[in-house]
Amino acid sequence: MGRVTRYGAVVLWLALAACSSSTSAKTEAGEAAVRRFFQALPSGDCAVLGPLLVSGQGLPSCEDTVKDLHEHDLRLVDVVEAKVDGRDPDAVLVRARVSQGGRERREPFVFRVERQAEGWRLRL
Secondary structure (H helix, E strand, O other), X not given: OOHHHHHHHHHHHHHHHHHHHHHHHHHHHHHHHHHHHHHHHHHOOHHHHHHHEOOXXXXXXXXXXXXXXXXXXXXXXXXXXXXXXXXXXXXXXXXXXXXEOXXXXXXXXXXXXXXXXOEEEEEO
């Protein structure tokens, strides 16, 4: 292998490693955001939960979201998988097993977590 080819291979390997590291950090952040939200959900405290949710015009308030989730008794069982959304590099799709009304849903639920200036937030 020539010197230029070896150099090119090293650069490619470093670029792939950096990309993989960035992807890994994003998926870990997405998973953590989902876990934090569901750990705090039983309290119903929007002072804690509000900063974990994407908010804005056209989206339900934290209070409405919490009320709805409590009415449906939605709980996190476990995270199955997280991956960067192919359409948006600042969003992670988190597949998770959830229970509803005390019974685990057959199919995983997909949560979207978005990176915003304040950190990673769950869009419900």
